[in-house]
Amino acid sequence: MTVSTAIARLNAADPDFARHLDHLLSWESVSDDAVNQRVLDIIKAVRERGDAALVEFTQRFDGVEAKSIDDLILKRDRLELALTRITPVQREALEKAAERVRIYHERQKQDSWQYTEADGTVLGQKVTPLDRAGLYVPGGKASYPSSVLMNAIPAKVAGVAEVVMVVPTPRGEVNELVLAAACIAGVDRVFTVGGAQAVAALAYGTESVPQVDKIVGPGNIYVATAKRHVFGQVGIDMIAGPSEILVVCDGQTDPDWIAMDLFSQAEHDEDAQAILVSPDAAFLDRVAASIDKLMPTMERAEIIEKSINGRGALIQVRDMQQAIEVANRIAPEHLELSVADPQAWLPHIRHAGAIFMGRHTSEALGDYCAGPNHVLPTSGTARFSSPLGVYDFQKRSSIIFCSEQGASELGHTASILARGESLTAHARSAEYRILTQEKGN
The missing domain is CATH 3.40.50.1980 (Nitrogenase molybdenum iron protein domain)
Structure with missing residues (x-):
């Protein structure tokens, strides 16, 4: 099988970089x-x-x-x-x-909890x-x-x-x-x-x-x-878009490893997205060569080629700090920090579904057996979404128990706020519980 790879090359220093990146990331999930x-x-x-x-x-x-x-x-x-x-x-x-x-x-796993205030009021959450x-x-x-x-x-x-x-x-x-x-x-x-x-x-x-x-x-x-x-x-759970991988590399990882990491998501389907970000231009060239070398060896080469050529990219940045900025802008489903000291950069990552730390941690391990969930937010939704987890199958009910004294004290506050909203029944419901002595005061 003959395949031809022409992965996009972007440079964060270009004036039109933001526009080109937005175009690359765009994906429309709306049904016709x-x-x-x-x-x-x-x-x-x-x-x-x-x-x-x-x-x-x-x-x-x-x-x-x-x-x-x-x-x-x-x-x-x-x-x-x-x-x-x-x-x-x-x-x-x-x-x-x-x-x-x-x-x-x-x-x-989250457990139910409660706490008791000084006047005997009990507040909590039932999970x-x-x-x-x-x-x-x-x-x-x-x-x-x-x-x-x-x-x-x-x-x-x-x-x-x-x-x-x-x-x-x-x-x-x-x-x-x-x-x-x-x-x-x-x-x-x-x-x-x-x-x-x-x-x-x-x-x-x-x-x-x-x-x-x-x-x-x-x-x-x-x-x-x-x-x-x-x-x-x-x-x-979520409306998932195509699979994504973003690799941030300092240029010191084996380029064949990086190329195969990109392939690991590109082989899912033609709309999958595989992006490499690095400050090392020569390393990007070596990864591009690895892509060309390894592509013909892949069983799903046709799918990978369409994904890589259609939505993939090699992005050159000024330094590692800018690489992290680009990563946060993309908010990828899978983020590989293929660098010497990933722990040092972890505090700077704000948006990612899953973060794979170090050169030896391939995204594929997370897909199958590392332990964390592989159901992750896609299409930039890692800005506000989280991986699937136990918390998705639990619901939380608020617990409120007022002692006589607590109901009386809270009744004053509720009454003021309710009357401010012109909700008289709310106010009077709370006022009924105000102790007589306090009413007199």
């Missing part, structure tokens, strides 16, 4: 009208016809010969069977990754897991057992009682690794449906698919559009 209408029609059908609509759409879109919803349900013993069908090496890798993910996320979470998993060749672990394990650590997984099986193609991962992660129920119809079923429930409280997991444009439409009926 046709996709939007199809998704709305599918959601309506599932809400109205339940299981029958799921069976019909699965036949039509996935080419699966399902006579009834029973043909689209995988029981627990089928997941356990998958564990025996994968190789011992694969099972060991899944179990090791799952354990590391579980240990990391255990540290995120409660969601009752049920829905996990969308892409099916067929684009199957990611690692995503099953990353989405299901935090839910289980949070204490979610039931995790329901939906995964399409196009033309009946079942991925045993995905089912094995579901077994290891503790998924409770599995339905072999996908697309917007699966999202609708999780959001509204059918005769067989239980309604969930939150839907997590990646999917195509139909899945993403459906998640937008059902948000509010249920919670969602």
Whole structure:
């Protein structure tokens, strides 16, 4: 296979750098009208016809010969069977990754808390897991057992009682690794449906698919559009854009390593983005040469080439300080600090989904088995969003208990503020609790 790489070269010293960078980063996630209408029609059908609509759409879109919803349900013993069908090496890798993910996320778990004020008033927060979470998993060749672990394990650590997984099986193609991962992660129920119809079923429930409280997991444009439409009926994790990697390097890392790190995200799809920032122009040249040398050796060279040529870049900066400024401007999903002393630069990083520290820490380790979650904010949303975590499967209720004295004292403050807002019932409700002696004063 012949590939031709022409990755963009930018220089932060150029007057038009900001405009060129904005153009490079731009990505439009909005569905077109046709996709939007199809998704709305599918959601309506599932809400109205339940299981029958799921069976019909699965036949039509996935080419699966399902006579009834029973043909689209995988029981627990089928997941356990998958564990025996994968190789011992694969099972060991899944179990090791799952354990590391579980240990990391255990540290995120939040507990309820309370404190008591001098007058006996008690304030606090009650932390409660969601009752049920829905996990969308892409099916067929684009199957990611690692995503099953990353989405299901935090839910289980949070204490979610039931995790329901939906995964399409196009033309009946079942991925045993995905089912094995579901077994290891503790998924409770599995339905072999996908697309917007699966999202609708999780959001509204059918005769067989239980309604969930939150839907997590990646999917195509139909899945993403459906998640937008059902948000509010249920919670969602995020609307994810294409995968991204930004490598900040001081010029001392093996250029082949850096080129392959860029490829690791570019191989996801043509819209993925891989960017290298360095103050060393000669190093950027060496990485460009490594890209050309290694590209023909890649199994997904065609996808990588389109990603690298379409949205990739090698950016020269004045110094490491400016490299960090560019990184914060981009707010990448994955940020590699491939430098001699990454700890020194860490305090300066404000926006990144995950930060990979040092020359030996490839982004790929985070995707599979390091422990932190690989579900991360994309498209600059790391400015205000965080990785998926246990906290996404817990909700918090405020606790307020007023002693007689506390209610009396707070009643004065509430009354003043309520009357200032012309909400007399609020004021009088608080005033009823003011102690008689205080009223007289």
